[in-house]
Amino acid sequence: MGVGIDWAESFHDVALGRPDNGIVEQFRIDHTAAGVGRLIARCLELETDPADVRVVLETRHGVLVEALTDAGFTVLPVNPDLVARRRGPAKKKDDAEDARICCLLALDQFLELRKLIPHGNLAGELRSIARDDERAARDQRRLLNRLRADLLATFPAALTIAGDDLGSPVMLKLLATWPTHAQLAGAGTDAIESFARSSRHGWPDRFAARVADALTVEQLPVRDYLIRAKATTISLTATQLLALREARKSWERRMAELLLGDTRYGRAKQPRNPDPGKAIPGGDIYLSFPGLGDILAARIAGEIGDHIEQFDTPNGLQCYAGTAPVTRRSGRSELVIARRLAHNRYLGTAVHQWAFCTLTTSTWAREFYDRKITAGKAHHSALRALANRWLEILWHCLTKGIRYDEAVHIRNRSKTLQTATAA
Incomplete structure (x- = not known):
């Protein structure tokens, strides 16, 4: 039998069909455990062998797809453009009509559709982490560019202190603690040196001296209201960048573990006891x-x-x-x-x-x-x-x-x- 699903966030339109009879039933289910259970039960009433239930829908990810594959159904994800090309002359978008088109695609035995082979647990985790890391990398670049622009407008001495390493942990912690020129100048050399030492900077005395030299350079005057407005923004952006940095480091360790079966150790960055069963x-x-x-x-x-x-x-x-x-x-x-x-x-x-x-x-x-x-x-x-x-x-x-x-x-x-x- 064939099943066509037009999926959404809160509900799904479903069309059921048989090879000899075409479309036999259309209905809507909620995106809940009860709704999906109702769909699976109805399909098994019409077809006792789950492998003969061909499901066509316009996505290959999500809990709905996982529930259908766990039920043993043959899931055939298609590109939305394939469904759009089969609409009527007006090309009108309608959820029930799209579900009907998907069902007809599922009933077409001569149409070559690639069966979805779901990822295993390790590969699925790796894919999710890798995608999150890619998004976090884009957010990191965006926030770093925003931070640079805010510092250029209100605190240019910070860019002099950072040099080419604005995204370093020490610099981000410095901006999260003292986001303005006045606050950093009022901290004093001893406090900055102590801060650098607690932040594990290699040369805390040199860092404090560089900060002091940058603060003494004459800068163009900045409006007080702009400094007050941007102080919280700079501190927040630096805090967000620190959190993204820590999350990406944790993801990188986990990705290496999923690839090799164990965490990398030491300067050689090699696993000690790799376990193939814990790697993809x-x-x-x-x-x-x-x-x-x-x-x-x-x-x-x-x-x-x-x-x-x-x-x-x-x-x-x-x-x-x-x-x-x-x-x-x-x-x-x-x-x-x-x-x-x-x-x-x-x-x-x-x-x-x-x-x-x-x-x-x-x-x-x-x-x-x-x-x-x-x-x-x-x-x-x-x-x-x-x-x-x-x-x-x-x-x-x-x-x-x-x-x-x-x-x-x-x-x-x-x-x-x-x-x-x-x-």
């Missing part, structure tokens, strides 16, 4: 690639998940990440669209950054990028092409269960290029 499959393989540290490897591994077999070919993974180009051919015309719109944007952003990081850590990657630039490609187009190549290598390593070896890849690449040249 292939965590060490991700970290064997150049340009992938704990954070970036966790972002890519979290989006791919612990079931690489869901991608039959490297092209499936490349399309999922949005690096594979789209070719449009009609008659004598041929158009290559460089950027795929429908893709996992978290994964696409991560592999794009990964490709950029390999420009200084992989010799063949730099040569590949330079050839694309010489051929007239733009910077981001060349990076997408390089990311596309890296994903192909990653797919082969994950499916074969082997770590990446730069020397082996360069040797195989050279053989392939010689064969192509000879042909």
Whole structure:
């Protein structure tokens, strides 16, 4: 049987159908345990085998999806554009109609839809942490830019004290404690030196001297009302940045633990007793690639998940990440669209950054990028092409269960290029 769901925050429109009868029932359920239980019970009344219940909806995440997969249903997430293209001529958006369209998609046995293979517990946790860390990184940059602008308007001496390290813990704690020029000048050298020592600054006396020198430099006058207005804002922003910094450090430790099976220790930053049962499959393989540290490897591994077999070919993974180009051919015309719109944007952003990081850590990657630039490609187009190549290598390593070896890849690449040249 087929099930189409148009999901929302508080309720969901549902359409049930059979292959021989089409749509047989439509109703609405609340986004509660009772509502979802009612849906599952009704589906099992019409179809005793849960695996034969095909559910089509426009999302692949959330408690509703988890409840459906736990019930044993075959969940088939689709892009909302696929549903939008099948609406009537007026293209009117209607929840019940969208649920009906999703049900018809589920009943179409000839339509190739990819079955959702849910993440395991470890991979799901890694994906959630990695996404939160990416959002926190954006918030950190935004707050740091806002803090710099506020200091430039009311407390420029703080920028002189910070230099190129405004986001350091010592500087953020200093601004959270003394957010104005007058407050910091009234603290005194001894108090600042004691503060630097308690904040574990390497040279508290030098730091106090630098603060004193910066405060003595003559600055343009600032209105008193602006200083009063921005004092609380500067202190709050510094406190928020400190909290984000601590949260990201905690997430980074957990991401490394999920990749390797144990926390990194010591200066070598290596796990003492790695437990494969506490790590996602292939965590060490991700970290064997150049340009992938704990954070970036966790972002890519979290989006791919612990079931690489869901991608039959490297092209499936490349399309999922949005690096594979789209070719449009009609008659004598041929158009290559460089950027795929429908893709996992978290994964696409991560592999794009990964490709950029390999420009200084992989010799063949730099040569590949330079050839694309010489051929007239733009910077981001060349990076997408390089990311596309890296994903192909990653797919082969994950499916074969082997770590990446730069020397082996360069040797195989050279053989392939010689064969192509000879042909």
